[in-house]
Amino acid sequence: MFRFILRRLGITVISVLCLTFVVFILTNLDGNLVKLAKFLGSQRMSAEQVDTWLDLNGFNQPDVIRYGEWLGVLPSYQLVQDDGKILGRCTRPGVSLEDTPRYCGIFQGNWGWSVIFREEVDSIIFKRLALTGWLMLYVMLIMVPIALVIGILAGMREGTRTDRTLSTFSIITTATPEYVSGVLLVALFSSNAVGLKWFKGSAASAMENITFENFTLPVATMALYGMGYIARMTRASMAEVMTSQYIRTARLKGVSFTAIVLKHALRNALIAPFTVIMLQFPWLLTGVVIVETLFNYKGFGWTLVQAASNNDINLLLGCSIIAVIVVLITQLISDIGYVFLNPRIRVS
Amino acid sequence: MERLSYFEIFSQIIGHFWPVWIALVVFFIVSYLTRNHTGLYGKLFASPIGLIGLGIVMFWVFTAIFADLIITFDPYGQISGMKNKVPGTPVRGLEGEYYLLGGDRLARDVFSRVVMGSRSVLTIAPAATMFAFMVGIMLGLVAGYLPGKFDTMVSFLANLVLAFPVILLFYLMVSPAIQETGLPTILAAVMFLFPIAFFAVLVNSRLYTQPMKRNIIVGLILLVGFWIYLGLAFDSDPFGIFSMDPNLLNVFVSVVFANSPTIFRIVRSLALEIKTRDYVAAAQTRGEGTWYILLWEILPNARGPLIVDFCLRIGYTTILLGTLGFFGLGVSPESPDWGSTINEGRKILTLYPHGAVPPALSLMSLVLGLNLLADGLREQSLKD
Numbered sequence: 001m002f003r004f005i006l007r008r009l010g011i012t013v014i015s016v017l018c019l020t021f022v023v024f025i026l027t028n029l030d031g032n033l034v035k036l037a038k039f040l041g042s043q044r045m046s047a048e049q050v051d052t053w054l055d056l057n058g059f060n061q062p063d064v065i066r067y068g069e070w071l072g073v074l075p076s077y078q079l080v081q082d083d084g085k086i087l088g089r090c091t092r093p094g095v096s097l098e099d100t101p102r103y104c105g106i107f108q109g110n111w112g113w114s115v116i117f118r119e120e121v122d123s124i125i126f127k128r129l130a131l132t133g134w135l136m137l138y139v140m141l142i143m144v145p146i147a148l149v150i151g152i153l154a155g156m157r158e159g160t161r162t163d164r165t166l167s168t169f170s171i172i173t174t175a176t177p178e179y180v181s182g183v184l185l186v187a188l189f190s191s192n193a194v195g196l197k198w199f200k201g202s203a204a205s206a207m208e209n210i211t212f213e214n215f216t217l218p219v220a221t222m223a224l225y226g227m228g229y230i231a232r233m234t235r236a237s238m239a240e241v242m243t244s245q246y247i248r249t250a251r252l253k254g255v256s257f258t259a260i261v262l263k264h265a266l267r268n269a270l271i272a273p274f275t276v277i278m279l280q281f282p283w284l285l286t287g288v289v290i291v292e293t294l295f296n297y298k299g300f301g302w303t304l305v306q307a308a309s310n311n312d313i314n315l316l317l318g319c320s321i322i323a324v325i326v327v328l329i330t331q332l333i334s335d336i337g338y339v340f341l342n343p344r345i346r347v348s
Numbered sequence: 349m350e351r352l353s354y355f356e357i358f359s360q361i362i363g364h365f366w367p368v369w370i371a372l373v374v375f376f377i378v379s380y381l382t383r384n385h386t387g388l389y390g391k392l393f394a395s396p397i398g399l400i401g402l403g404i405v406m407f408w409v410f411t412a413i414f415a416d417l418i419i420t421f422d423p424y425g426q427i428s429g430m431k432n433k434v435p436g437t438p439v440r441g442l443e444g445e446y447y448l449l450g451g452d453r454l455a456r457d458v459f460s461r462v463v464m465g466s467r468s469v470l471t472i473a474p475a476a477t478m479f480a481f482m483v484g485i486m487l488g489l490v491a492g493y494l495p496g497k498f499d500t501m502v503s504f505l506a507n508l509v510l511a512f513p514v515i516l517l518f519y520l521m522v523s524p525a526i527q528e529t530g531l532p533t534i535l536a537a538v539m540f541l542f543p544i545a546f547f548a549v550l551v552n553s554r555l556y557t558q559p560m561k562r563n564i565i566v567g568l569i570l571l572v573g574f575w576i577y578l579g580l581a582f583d584s585d586p587f588g589i590f591s592m593d594p595n596l597l598n599v600f601v602s603v604v605f606a607n608s609p610t611i612f613r614i615v616r617s618l619a620l621e622i623k624t625r626d627y628v629a630a631a632q633t634r635g636e637g638t639w640y641i642l643l644w645e646i647l648p649n650a651r652g653p654l655i656v657d658f659c660l661r662i663g664y665t666t667i668l669l670g671t672l673g674f675f676g677l678g679v680s681p682e683s684p685d686w687g688s689t690i691n692e693g694r695k696i697l698t699l700y701p702h703g704a705v706p707p708a709l710s711l712m713s714l715v716l717g718l719n720l721l722a723d724g725l726r727e728q729s730l731k732d
Contacts, residue, residue: 015508022512023520031525171723175716177667179674179690180708187701193434194701201698286515290674294694305675308519323513331511 072105112314132299143223151234173228203295237272278334352436367414398724404717412470419460431455450702461684484611492619506609544573553640618650652729663718
């Protein structure tokens with residue numbers, strides 16, 4: 001077991017390195033660097049001036065070396081100009097040469113400087129992540145229990161009318177991506193045309209103060225799409241458990257149906273959905289981006305969109321590394337958790 | 349002129365879809381009469397859920413085919429005075445002509461745009477899914493059948509792609525800086541080879557014992573394949589018949605790239621299971637080639653789950669394409685495809701929801717139809 005976890009951890013670390021390297025290359029393409037130079041220098045620079053600027057600021061080094069600097073395993077590029085100005089990625093306005101560190105990468109806790117927000121990347125990201133955390137918390141609190149109850153109710157008596165109704169409901173929700181359900185919910189509950197106006201179509205005010213009125217629609221939009229999938233998985237696993245031998249034995253012993261479902265079936269039926277719920281995280285990330293854009297909630301997803309569309313290299317790299325790590329860690333947990341929960345699987 | 353009532357709007361829309369209704373009736377009658385000869389598809393008539401799904405899917409397929417007959421206005425044309433007008437507003441100066449579902453932000457007819465949009469959605473989504481399947485099947489069969497370095501390597505790569513957030517992938521792939529490097533073209537050049545390789549190997553392994561026939565067919569496949577290949581991947585078809593807009597190529601490649609790892613994993617696990625069967629052992633004993641066993645023994649026996657997944661995946665691809673359009677990364681901002689139209693309409697959603705709701709409902713119904721169809725097919729294939 002220990003060796004299994006160690007191996008999986010090793011693979012996860014290699015994957016994180018590979019993926020961040022790919023993102024690093026893709027965000028630091030020549031075209032992007034030229035745009036950056038023009039943004040920080042001047043719009044009217046000629047091609048040679050851009051090249052000189054890139055040279056002076058250390059952007060023309062090989063990608064591998066710059067990736068090492070970004071990680072913080074290689075000393076960072078530094079250049080002291082004649083007028084005493086220091087150039088390089090560790091430099092911050094108003095900091096002298098002696099105080100500027102040699103290594104300043106992710107490992108040193110230095111995520112770089114965001115050019116559009118004019119702030120340190122890590123402080124932006126953690127502030128935004130906290131906002132997204134609230135959204136996710138509410139989504140999970142709503143989505144998981146409802147999905148499990150639907151799945152269990154549908155799966156415990158396969159083929160009945162309850163089963164068919166609930167299954168149809170879950171198929172409909174899986175066919176409704178966030179940008180569709182979001183649009184429909186906003187049109188229904190907060191537009192002038194329908195006139196219900198129960199909730200707000202924007203969650204911008206929820207960043208300071210979460211209320212029922214401004215947070216219901218974003219949470220509902222996200223929860224609906226994920227719910228159907230989890231419910232269907234739970235139903236399938238529940239239906240399978242209900243046909244097994246030990247359930248029949250329990251019924252023949254005369255145990256009541258409620259007791260069978262709660263005491264015998266539930267525990268085994270919830271193993272598969274656990275994995276599914278964990279694997280939902282990567283998808284939730286896309287959902288977060290869509291919902292935050294649609295409802296103007298300035299969390300992590302919104303930041304990612306801003307970084308990507310404004311070509312903010314450091315911020316985009318920061319967002320990517322967080323996203324990739326979240327995905328890989330949930331995969332790790334789901335793998336290890338599956339082995340723990342399921343006694344039929346023995347590793348090593 | 350008066351605005352139409354909702355009942356009139358509804359009946360007019362139903363009326364405009366007349367070619368679709370005729371085609372649907374003919375389609376279902378023919379399918380019903382031949383149901384005993386069409387295998388799994390014919391068995392669908394025993395599953396009401398699957399039939400409803402098939403009906404919805406075919407409705408959109410026929411809408412895409414007959415879009416030119418259904419539309420009431422030019423989907424790109426703007427008529428002054430019709431900006432953001434509510435559904436059923438009469439068009440000024442044209443007797444008896446209405447904007448059935450209202451006008452959008454640029455005074456274009458929402459109804460015609462939604463109908464035309466089905467065309468772009470229904471050509472890109474199935475085609476992209478098909479390509480992703482070719483890539484996934486070729487790699488997955490080999491990886492599952494021959495364990496070793498290749499399997500380890502491709503599996504690791506597939507897991508890498510899967511761990512990459514889809515949305516980030518899209519933003520990176522569709523950015524102009526990437527287009528300058530030519531990376532999408534390289535990816536397209538690699539991925540578009542798979543279908544040619546698939547069909548060539550498929551025929552080659554089957555007709556290995558009849559060299560004459562094989563040479564002709566494989567030659568034809570390679571000729572036509574590379575002709576289309578040149579046109580699609582490099583936009584250099586000597587006859588100018590096949591070509592792909594660079595934007596579209598970008599979107600296409602991203603979608604195929606994001607989809608194929610999952611298909612690879614499914615095919616690989618199917619191949620791992622099927623290769624232990626007796627008929628595979630029999631083929632090995634007969635001395636059949638590896639590709640023959642892969643494509644003519646293992647693949648046909650994996651078809652059930654693959655067909656079901658194909659239906660689901662077209663739906664998923666439709667959602668992905670919509671996501672791209674939603675972020676304005678789609679084919680072109682003018683294009684009437686549903687994702688872009690939703691994106692256009694969402695900015696004024698609380699004031700005029702009629703611009704975004706029809707494409708949203710269309711997208712949802714198509715995906716729902718595909719999901720129901722997949723469910724019906726799964727149910728029927730498990731009965732065997």
